[in-house]
Every structure is written in C-alpha cells, then in structure tokens.
Amino acid sequence: MTPAARVQSAIGILDSIIDAAQNRGAPADRIIAEWARGNRYAGSKDRRAIRELVYGAIRACGPVPLSGRTAMLRLAELQPEIAELFDGSNYGPPAIGEGEAAATGGAAPPWVVRHLAKSDIAGPEAEALLGRAPLDIRINTLKAARDTIELPEGGEPLLAPNALRYESGTQVEQWDAYRDGKVEVQDHGSQWACTAVRAQPGQTVIDLCAGAGGKTLSLAASMENTGTLIASDTDRGRLSRLAPRAEKAGAGMIQSVLLNPGKELEALSEFQGKADTVLVDAPCSGTGTWRRNPEARWRLGKAELLRFAEIQSRLLSIAAQLVKPGGRIVYVTCSLLDEEGKDRIAAFLAANPGWSADKLELPIGRAHGEGTRLTPYHDGTDGFFIASLTSPC
Numbered sequence: 284m285t286p287a288a289r290v291q292s293a294i295g296i297l298d299s300i301i302d303a304a305q306n307r308g309a310p311a312d313r314i315i316a317e318w319a320r321g322n323r324y325a326g327s328k329d330r331r332a333i334r335e336l337v338y339g340a341i342r343a344c345g346p347v348p349l350s351g352r353t354a355m356l357r358l359a360e361l362q363p364e365i366a367e368l369f370d371g372s373n374y375g376p377p378a379i380g381e382g383e384a385a386a387t388g389g390a391a392p393p394w395v396v397r398h399l400a401k402s403d404i405a406g407p408e409a410e411a412l413l414g415r416a417p418l419d420i421r422i423n424t425l426k427a428a429r430d431t432i433e434l435p436e437g438g439e440p441l442l443a444p445n446a447l448r449y450e451s452g453t454q455v456e457q458w459d460a461y462r463d464g465k466v467e468v469q470d471h472g473s474q475w476a477c478t479a480v481r482a483q484p485g486q487t488v489i490d491l492c493a494g495a496g497g498k499t500l501s502l503a504a505s506m507e508n509t510g511t512l513i514a515s516d517t518d519r520g521r522l523s524r525l526a527p528r529a530e531k532a533g534a535g536m537i538q539s540v541l542l543n544p545g546k547e548l549e550a551l552s553e554f555q556g557k558a559d560t561v562l563v564d565a566p567c568s569g570t571g572t573w574r575r576n577p578e579a580r581w582r583l584g585k586a587e588l589l590r591f592a593e594i595q596s597r598l599l600s601i602a603a604q605l606v607k608p609g610g611r612i613v614y615v616t617c618s619l620l621d622e623e624g625k626d627r628i629a630a631f632l633a634a635n636p637g638w639s640a641d642k643l644e645l646p647i648g649r650a651h652g653e654g655t656r657l658t659p660y661h662d663g664t665d666g667f668f669i670a671s672l673t674s675p676c
C-alpha cells in the first residue's frame with residue numbers, strides 16, 4: 284500500500300470507531316482487527332502503520348470528531364508529513380480543501396476535562412492519560428520466581444515484587460512461559476492494588492467484581508493456593524474466562540460464583556460476615572486506562588458516570604455485609620474521577636459509623652482523600668484509586 288492509501292484506510296477505520304463509540308459498538312481494537320481480516324492485501328507493515336495512524340488520530344482528538352477525515356486532519360496538524368499525503372492520489376485521501384476544519388484536540392470532551400480538573404487531574408497529569416502504556420507482566424509465584432524464571436527477553440524489574448516491564452507490543456502471548464501459566468500480563472498499578480488486599484494463606488477472600496479474574500489470579504498466588512477465594516461477577520461471559528486461566532495458572536483454590544444483578548447477596552449468603560477481605564474492583568468509567576483504550580473518552584456520558592457512582596456505592600454496601608468483624612474492604616477503581624473514588628469512600632464512611640479508612644503503605648502513589656491514587660504521570664502505571672476500609676470489631 285502507498286503511504287497515502289494507508290492514511291485513507293485509517294480514515295475509514297476511524298469512521299467506524301467514531302460510530303461505534305457513539306452507538307455502544309465494538310471497541311477500536313476489534314474494528315481494526317476486522318478491517319485487517321477483510322483486507323488481506325494489507326501486509327503486516329501496512330497493518331502496523333495503519334494502526335499507528337488510527338491510534339495517533341484518536342489520541343490527538345479531545346471531543347468526538349465529526350468524521351475519520353477530521354480526526355486525521357487533526358493528527359496532520361501535529362505531524363505535517365501526514366498532511367502531505369492528502370494528495371488526491373489513487374486510493375489516497377482527497378486534497379485538503381481551503382479552510383477545511385480539523386477536529387479539536389485536548390485530553391477529552393470538555394465536560395470530562397472539567398470533571399478531571401475538579402479531581403486534580405490537569406496539565407501534564409491529563410496529558411499523560413493518553414501516553415503509550417508499556418507492557419507489564421506478573422510472575423506467577425505458584426509456578427515460578429522472578430529471580431530464576433527464564434524468559435525470551437529480560438524485562439525491567441519494577442517495585443512490585445513480581446513485576447517486570449517490557450515495551451508495548453512485546454509478544455508475551457507467544458512465550459512458553461505465558462502458555463505454561465508462569466507469567467500473566469498485568470499492569471504494575473493493578474499488581475499494587477492486589478498487594479493492598481494483603482491476602483494471606485488460609486484466609487477467606489472475596490473478589491466481588493472478578494471479571495475474567497486478572498486480580499483473582501494474583502490473590503490466589505498471594506494465598507499460596509490455600510484458604511477460600513471466591514471470584515464473583517454478574518457477567519457470565521467474563522467469569523467463564525476465569526476457569527481456564529486459573530487452571531493454566533495452577534490456581535485450583537478459586538471458586539467462581541455468578542451473581543444476579545440486584546440480588547448479589549443471595550448467591551454469596553454463606554459468606555455473610557465471614558470474609559477477611561472483600562476486594563471491590565468496581566465497574567467504572569476507566570479514565571485511568573485511556574492509554575490502552577483512548578477512544579473510551581468518547582463513550583462516556585454524564586448519565587453513565589452517575590450510574591457508575593450509584594453501583595459503586597451499592598457494591599461497597601454489599602461488601603460491608605460480607606466482611607467479618609474487624610475485616611477489610613479494599614476498594615479499587617481504574618478511574619481518576621473523584622466521583623468514582625474519593626467521594627464514594629467519603630459517602631461510605633459517612634453512612635457506616637464505626638468503619639475506618641486505613642493508610643495504605645504502598646511505595647508508589649499519593650494519598651488522595653481517604654485512599655491512594657496512582658497515575659500514569661506520577662507512577663507510570665494505569666490510573667487507580669485504592670482505599671482500604673476496616674469494619675468495626
């Protein structure tokens with residue numbers, strides 16, 4: 284493909300991504316993969332270049348662009364060599380019209396930027412939300428150790444005891460160690476969120492919103508596969524992906540429990556008042572993961588943010604009923620909006636006298652409200668808010 288044809292293909296893909304973002308359609312990654320499947324003439328270099336262009340354009344636009352072309356024109360403002368490819372050549376984009384407008388830049392749609400600023404995320408902190416994330420792995424201590432594991436490439440040891448960092452795009456999935464369950468892909472910040480649970484062998488720990496079990500597997504390793512570890516979620520599809528992952532990781536202790544939305548406690552009744560710790564890795568807007576899903580900025584709506592806050596508070600009160608006297612809730616969101624972090628914890632503490640927030644002694648992050656915040660700018664991790672709450676004895 285010519286460089287101009289790559290630009291035109293990227294514009295077409297961007298049109299689909301914009302449409303999907305506004306109509307709850309497929310994520311950008313899937314749209315790009317589908318395009319590649321349907322356009323076999325594009326070789327691997329073409330596909331890589333097109334992907335770069337698409338993600339470059341998404342990152343370059345704050346509000347939802349009007350079209351793929353305006354998004355690409357915005358990228359061309361930052362990278363003038365792209366503007367030259369609007370040359371009207373065969374398969375290339377038509378020449379740029381006089382006064383033709385590019386999409387607007389910025390970190391996100393203006394209302395989101397305002398909410399972020401109110402949450403002390405502005406300037407370089409906001410810009411870093413759109414940087415490129417490295418690839419972090421966690422050595423699964425049920426099967427290997429960081430000091431002795433043999434991997435095809437040496438990574439950078441990070442502060443978390445089992446973390447190694449690689450360049451984004453490293454094909455970890457093709458390593459034997461990955462296939463054998465000795466390593467898991469997990470962001471460094473997410474590894475610290477698991478550490479905050481302080482899960483010990485023999486305890487009863489509930490991962491209330493386990494999804495496909497990214498954090499559950501880490502908890503099983505901390506518990507050395509002994510004790511009770513419940514992975515629950517309302518999403519059958521996600522939860523069903525946990526069992527094969529757990530088997531591969533040698534984490535036989537995990538019990539999956541599918542929850543009925545609105546009646547979560549029914550399926551967990553035998554654990555009421557019994558858990559040492561409940562991890563609430565709550566559904567959220569994901570503002571802390573934009574480095575990986577930059578088009579998520581275009582999917583967020585004000586009503587959705589309110590809905591997230593409501594469910595986050597509800598999940599906290601469900602967790603409170605599962606914890607034993609003196610036990611803990613660890614609340615985590617990968618959002619940096621206070622509505623989903625600091626404010627939820629303040630509301631919980633106001634409504635639940637006797638509960639207290641403990642200081643998390645993590646070697647990274649900063650105190651934020653009654654919790655700890657990790658950000659891409661300050662910590663080089665995805666953005667997280669983590670709080671630890673102790674119930675009255």
Ligand SMILES: C[S@@+](CC[C@H](N)C(=O)[O-])C[C@H]1O[C@@H](n2cnc3c(N)ncnc32)[C@H](O)[C@@H]1O
Nearest residue numbers: 491492493494496497498516517518564565566
């Ligand atoms: C942030 S994701 C969890 C990610 C997962 N812990 C991990 O580390 O990969 C939030 C999860 O909450 C689940 N969820 C949403 N509503 C829920 C509810 N009422 N009860 C339990 N889980 C819920 C979603 O299905 C989603 O899997």
